[in-house]
Amino acid sequence: MIRTVEEILVDYKKCTEYIIELLKKEEFDFLKDEMEKRQCILNELISYKYNKAEVKKFYRKFDINDIESKAERLMKNKALLIKKKLKNISVNKTASSAYGNIGSSAKIFSKKI
Template identity: 75%
Template sequence: MVNSVEDILISYKKCTEHIIEILKREEFDSLKDEMEKRQCILNELISKTDKKSKTKKIYKKIDIREIEEEVQKLMKNKALLIKKKLKNISVKKTASSAYGNIGSSAKIFSKKI
């Protein structure tokens, strides 16, 4: 079945909206599959390069740019949040191992002189 450019762009928009929902729910495991699905839709759209002007008109008509900007903003914010959490975990791990090493160091003051 050959999809029209408009059908492809509508499915792209729906897929992008679904990605937004996944990001808001923080279900990152299913994000990869949805991104791959979106890439397949883009590949199909790219294969129809003979209809670029029609594609641009439909793209503007159904406001895909706003949704793409929202996805990009959400992804950046989630990535920064995850980086902060990882850094915090790293700091806690370092502190924990430093406190753990205190007990295993030589105890020079515990001997009777």
């Protein structure tokens, strides 16, 4: 059964909104599945080769562009935040390792001559 452009774009919009909610809640485990689901919806839209004017009409009607840009901004912000946390973890690990190695170095001055 072939779905209409409107049905497909409504599903696409709902999926994108759910992705935004996952990003806000920082539930990254489910994000990959939703992104794949969204890609399948896009593939369905492309495969039927609908009239471009009709697709654009519903795209504008549902304000999908705004939702997509919001999702993109959130993804970029979360990616930067995660990179910053990883960098801090790396710096802390290096510092901890350096301080831990101080006590384990050879002690040549501790012996009586």
